[in-house]
Amino acid sequence: MQSRPGARCRRASACLAFLALVLMRPAWAQTVEDGSDGTIGPADTTRVLALIRQDLNSPDAKVTQLRRSGASHVCGSVNVKNRDGLYTGERGFVVDLPSGTFGRVPDGPELLSPRAAGFAGKEAIRQSYFRLCLDD
Template sequence: MPRTLLALSAALALAPSAHAQIVEDGSDAAIGKENAALVLALVAERFAPLDPKVTTLRWAAGTGRGAWICGAVNVKNRDGLYIGERGFVVEVGSRFFGRVPEGPELMNPRAEGFAEKERIRRLFFDLCLD
């Protein structure tokens, strides 16, 4: 039994460590540590297995709709390759997180979840694009 524990300890020590989720470009300074922690937690809830990289965090400009944060996230596909950044919005008070859908996700207005995807797209375009 002790050999098994020793082998397990050695294997764990040599295994690649999980990446601590961080904001890749330092843009978290623009929104503060507490808000950045919230964004990272919301991203992790949805994308943790896909090794997300978060960048370009900033407050939404002149919204008057509450505290909205804009940003981008890049995740890995099935082949372990990053697929490219996609924008997202976070509403701080409600902890709402929405990543901008890709074009094909918005092709069929009768598809399940279409209205929510369209809402996220509109929020991002209204709040985050200059």
């Protein structure tokens, strides 16, 4: 049985369309690596991942250790890629669900100079993470 030329073309275009969908799915690549999303539920997981994607502009972030802190905060760790495409290592974060704010714990060099732009905000995130997310 011979296939018609039109059928072959439709199959090829369907394959190309599927391939394009697979390649254009950066928002789907963001993952919770350790299954900890089950502890906060699907709605809050979706919200946390959206805030990470928005704030860090990282569609391929790897999220772990999600947990609640009180009724309104979610803590966890996130690992994102740098400009060279390499993961930089896990860093803690805290999300305030009612206000929709995300804060990733700053790295040591980001806190070297109290006169640097944004220092007060970064220090506030660090203190919030220590207060809300670390066990006593």
